[in-house]
Amino acid sequence: MLSELYQEVILDHGKKPRNFGELASATHQAEGYNTLCGDRVIVQVEMDGETVRNIQFVGAGCAICMASTSMMTSFVKGKSINEIECVFEVFHSAVTGGEADMEPLGDLEALVGVKQYPNRIKCATLGWHALSSAFKSPILEEK
Amino acid sequence: MLSELYQEVILDHGKKPRNFGELASATHQAEGYNTLCGDRVIVQVEMDGETVRNIQFVGAGCAICMASTSMMTSFVKGKSINEIECVFEVFHSAVTGGEADMEPLGDLEALVGVKQYPNRIKCATLGWHALSSAFKSPILEEK
Amino acid sequence: MGSKIDVRAEFPILNQSINGKPLVYLDSAASTQRPNTVLAAMDRFSKTSNANVHRGVHTLSQRATDEFEAARVTVQKFVGADDPAEIIWTKGCTESLNLVAASWGGANLQSGDEILLTNMEHHANIVPWQLIAEKAGAVVRPIPISDDCVVDLQAFRKMVNNRTKVVGIKHVCNATGVVNPVCEMAEIAKSVGAIVVADGAQALAHVPVNVKEFGVDFYAMSSHKVYGPMGVGALYGRRELLEAMPPFMGGGDMIRSVSFGKTTFNEIPNKFEPGTPNVSGVIGFAAALDWYQSVGKEEIWAYENELAQALRNALDQMPGVRTIGKCENQAPVVSFVMDDAHPHDVGTILDSHGVAIRTGHHCCMPLMERLGIPGTSRASFAVYNTNQEINVLIEALKNVVDIFSKC
Amino acid sequence: MGSKIDVRAEFPILNQSINGKPLVYLDSAASTQRPNTVLAAMDRFSKTSNANVHRGVHTLSQRATDEFEAARVTVQKFVGADDPAEIIWTKGCTESLNLVAASWGGANLQSGDEILLTNMEHHANIVPWQLIAEKAGAVVRPIPISDDCVVDLQAFRKMVNNRTKVVGIKHVCNATGVVNPVCEMAEIAKSVGAIVVADGAQALAHVPVNVKEFGVDFYAMSSHKVYGPMGVGALYGRRELLEAMPPFMGGGDMIRSVSFGKTTFNEIPNKFEPGTPNVSGVIGFAAALDWYQSVGKEEIWAYENELAQALRNALDQMPGVRTIGKCENQAPVVSFVMDDAHPHDVGTILDSHGVAIRTGHHCCMPLMERLGIPGTSRASFAVYNTNQEINVLIEALKNVVDIFSKC
Numbered sequence A, B: 001m002l003s004e005l006y007q008e009v010i011l012d013h014g015k016k017p018r019n020f021g022e023l024a025s026a027t028h029q030a031e032g033y034n035t036l037c038g039d040r041v042i043v044q045v046e047m048d049g050e051t052v053r054n055i056q057f058v059g060a061g062c063a064i065c066m067a068s069t070s071m072m073t074s075f076v077k078g079k080s081i082n083e084i085e086c087v088f089e090v091f092h093s094a095v096t097g098g099e100a101d102m103e104p105l106g107d108l109e110a111l112v113g114v115k116q117y118p119n120r121i122k123c124a125t126l127g128w129h130a131l132s133s134a135f136k137s138p139i140l141e142e143k
Numbered sequence C, D: 001m002g003s004k005i006d007v008r009a010e011f012p013i014l015n016q017s018i019n020g021k022p023l024v025y026l027d028s029a030a031s032t033q034r035p036n037t038v039l040a041a042m043d044r045f046s047k048t049s050n051a052n053v054h055r056g057v058h059t060l061s062q063r064a065t066d067e068f069e070a071a072r073v074t075v076q077k078f079v080g081a082d083d084p085a086e087i088i089w090t091k092g093c094t095e096s097l098n099l100v101a102a103s104w105g106g107a108n109l110q111s112g113d114e115i116l117l118t119n120m121e122h123h124a125n126i127v128p129w130q131l132i133a134e135k136a137g138a139v140v141r142p143i144p145i146s147d148d149c150v151v152d153l154q155a156f157r158k159m160v161n162n163r164t165k166v167v168g169i170k171h172v173c174n175a176t177g178v179v180n181p182v183c184e185m186a187e188i189a190k191s192v193g194a195i196v197v198a199d200g201a202q203a204l205a206h207v208p209v210n211v212k213e214f215g216v217d218f219y220a221m222s223s224h225k226v227y228g229p230m231g232v233g234a235l236y237g238r239r240e241l242l243e244a245m246p247p248f249m250g251g252g253d254m255i256r257s258v259s260f261g262k263t264t265f266n267e268i269p270n271k272f273e274p275g276t277p278n279v280s281g282v283i284g285f286a287a288a289l290d291w292y293q294s295v296g297k298e299e300i301w302a303y304e305n306e307l308a309q310a311l312r313n314a315l316d317q318m319p320g321v322r323t324i325g326k327c328e329n330q331a332p333v334v335s336f337v338m339d340d341a342h343p344h345d346v347g348t349i350l351d352s353h354g355v356a357i358r359t360g361h362h363c364c365m366p367l368m369e370r371l372g373i374p375g376t377s378r379a380s381f382a383v384y385n386t387n388q389e390i391n392v393l394i395e396a397l398k399n400v401v402d403i404f405s406k407c
């Protein structure tokens, strides 16, 4: 069970998160914060219309949170908001133990082991929630 | 047991309290109030030096409170503060179930049955407490 | 008696003698007893799942958190709220009402504002308002009632105006069993934009409760008045209002982040629940509501109301006895005064017969003053009472009359 | 191990498997478990004497009141207070601290006044002060600490001045086990006339407590941290201060008389205890203190300190592990960080081995910020832990290292 949670791909993303660091060209951003364990990520996106042209994140948290956010950033690049939200729905359902067709998840499927750890689900979805709210939070230019 | 508490002399004093009503010549007064059951008596005393020349009371309460205060007023009239406080000490000890020589109590002994009713002890001592504090509360003349 | 419910075996405490007589417990309005199911639920929790909630990553803590949040849903559904986040755990009805007065009142009351409270309110729904009114310069005014302890709706209608900010209503009167017209009163209050704070302490166990249908903004509850443990209660609050309110107390679990420079608060319900909650109490509270519903609310009400009505009828036959408070569908609380005997003496004499009632002002001094009495004797019913117990009570009251007619 | 105490059989909850492994409960600083004696005392009360207190004239109510007040004397003696009226029942340490901040602070703090709190305080002794400071225009300032989480007394001495009105001290640090020099700090505070508010949450179970010897004005406690039930706690307050303070909450039993015109308040402790208290909780709290003293406080401390020291020694041997906080006679709380693993992951992996620890900021965000860490993993001990459990923990930590060294 533990080995399902801490798979190598997860440990790898956790330790060396992809797309990590500030994104200078970001047009949208939002923070995800889990009060209980202190995980905090800020997701920054450069949108091209309805499409994610580029995405990076900063923050700190547990392996699951960092890995999930890292894998998410790799996954969504180049995809449209619609596609992303569909996948998030599937992902959310899968990690909370609901019925889900794993097909569209690709690499993300590695995170599904978290469903056996109810108090870790938030770690796996934090980055996604931040992304969702980033879509609604354009960075206002300073005048 | 109940018949020890509600003796005829108590019922009689309870129904027809002696020395009841305002005392125009009062030099000292104090109120006794039992928050929990609402018993309230105001004891008014006319002192002659260290001696109680006259005493009356007003207020409302249960039979035990009214009887005890009534009997107390009859008892203390003409006595000195010292004598009174000695008797109060004996009375207090008797009604709280302590060792006590009943001798000095006279009629007041009828109230000793209250010791079997812990939640009624305050009823039996309220008037006495009011008297004690009346000794320390001279009525200030209005100028 | 038409109805028949027998749950006495589930209440071990009732099976005892007091002063050599079988206990007749008629003080459920002060606190109900708890059935074995409730005690067992708390015991099970303590022996299998006890841990602090919310904060732990370990299994026990997760279990405790799950049960704790499931209990919130039980209360939410019980009172007909939309959302579990609208249920705040408190230590009881008194804390619930203080929370509203201090937090909502502290943030919203201004000099000259008016707080209208029925003249029959419990001190718990008066004093918190007086405390905050004094700080804010607001005014607390009583809503008149009749000699039967019924709110004068016409007078109330005339009292409300655009300075009226709060209307406080005791849903069911603990001193008289009178049930207040909470829907109508809420409507009148709403017509001037006032918030409605209902005190549900005595309602949960005896009358239908639905906060949405009532149209109230806050509804305060105590577990120990409805077969649950002491030390726990809840406040229903409308989400919109709760969200806008400042915290009542500060501490752990109610914050998003704390620094000496700046602290930001958590969302509801956590914002109002700092510190370690009474987890086993909360679980006992929910178990009590489940038990109560499994016996059958309507069946219980029918049964206990018959008992109360039988007592009222018997008292009406006794010379020198007067019952206090009267309305339709009165809750099973029977308050009375006797011509010759002070309530305190009645209580002592009844106790010597094994009968437990409450005497005094029932924390409703303004009501007692309005009715011109120092206090009452109160027999209050729950599902475990019996018809036979009424007979014992009546016999004991005859003994009171005997004693006080001696002279 | 020199000492040997075996009370595990009295804690049924410990005898269970978690994830297929025997439970190793090392989260007692979050909440201790309760021995059978305590559960039985509450059960006995519920089944024989349950009734509302203070207000009833009947036997059950008198019995409940007697037990309730006897419990107060137990706490009074336990903390070395002069007078049972100086012990106020609350729902826990958090409410105790909020009571002091709101009531004493509300009545006494003025614009420009300073509230000094150690940088290691729990949110429960920070946020209530921030809330009242904002209203009063007072300032909350941290008292510096060292990298070992020890208060810098010299810096503290320099900070106090005639604007210093409150000094807040966590007696024992829940995040590190560090014991603060409460006597010395109280003396420094007194030298400028400030009141001293000590947070005793973690102290009761692990170090000597004597409020008179300490010279503190207030001392806050939680029952559930010392083998008692959740939902109850106490506040010690010096009589003189309590008497002068306004009530914190309003309601029944805390008033002398209520009318819409004027309300006068009761004496202490009643002034601060409106509403129905958690009677069975209070009885459980006292039973827990009695149990704890009957096992032997000194013996317990010696035993659990040996365990904690054994763990600290073992952790010091592990590469990549660093313990947090250090002082003489440290309480049996062991906090640590690991180079490669985040505390949250450590917690999950340990749980899979049946080991319950707590991870995170432990409601001490300013302390974590000061130490430059996001949180720690914390193993905290009580009398029921064993040497064998330390081995299980160490093995589990080796598994953590294994997992995170995979890549």
Ligand SMILES: Cc1ncc(COP(=O)(O)O)c(C=O)c1O
Binding pocket: C252, C274, C275, C276, C277, D029, D030, D092, D093, D094, D095, D122, D124, D125, D170, D172, D173, D174, D199, D201, D202, D222, D224, D363
């Ligand atoms: C040092 C300290 N202070 C205060 C508290 C708050 O106590 P409670 O949650 O019981 O109110 C705790 C417990 O979390 C603590 O460890």
Ligand SMILES: Cc1ncc(COP(=O)(O)O)c(C=O)c1O
Binding pocket: C029, C030, C092, C093, C094, C095, C122, C124, C125, C170, C172, C173, C174, C199, C201, C202, C222, C224, C363, D252, D274, D275, D276, D277
């Ligand atoms: C009508 C009413 N309101 C409020 C309260 C206060 O409830 P608690 O004492 O449980 O806080 C009571 C109980 O005494 C009550 O009967």
